Amino acid sequence: MASPMKKFAASEVVLHKQKENLYLLIHDKVYDVSKFIDQHPGGQSVQLDQGGFDATEAFEEVGHSDAAIEFMKTLQIGVLDRQPGDEKILVSSGSAYKNYTKAPSNPSQWGSLRFLFAFVVAIAVFAAWTGVQR
């Protein structure tokens, strides 16, 4: 049987919010991501933003793959020993990760780029056409 996981007080978890000493709290499980943060496909800042907070909502909203969820088991170092009033310590960190844009595959970005491209082509065609008329 697996050995019981270490129990962390919320007040201890929130102390680990520096890049080289970063704990993430997701679904009341504690993950040490200090060695992983440089390789995180979503970047460092979104994880750093969650240091000292409950990262559950952010993690879920981004929508991680089964592979990511399987991998994160290897980073778990313990569980949160929840006590009344912990919510006050682990207040939500806001929504910096919501500004994350998936570079070229973001459809809304391509939408506006396509519009710009069509606009430039239209001007070029118009300029060529008025040139032919002279």
Ligand code: HEM
């Ligand atoms: C132990 C915790 C975490 C692990 C192991 C992890 C792992 C991963 C992996 C493997 C990916 C690649 C895509 C996938 O397979 O889903 C990813 C993408 C991403 N992650 Fe995390 N992640 C963690 C926590 C977080 C947290 C707390 C945030 C905060 C919002 C976050 C934000 C993102 C973002 C924005 C992406 C990029 C999504 C995309 O471009 O499709 N991750 N993460």
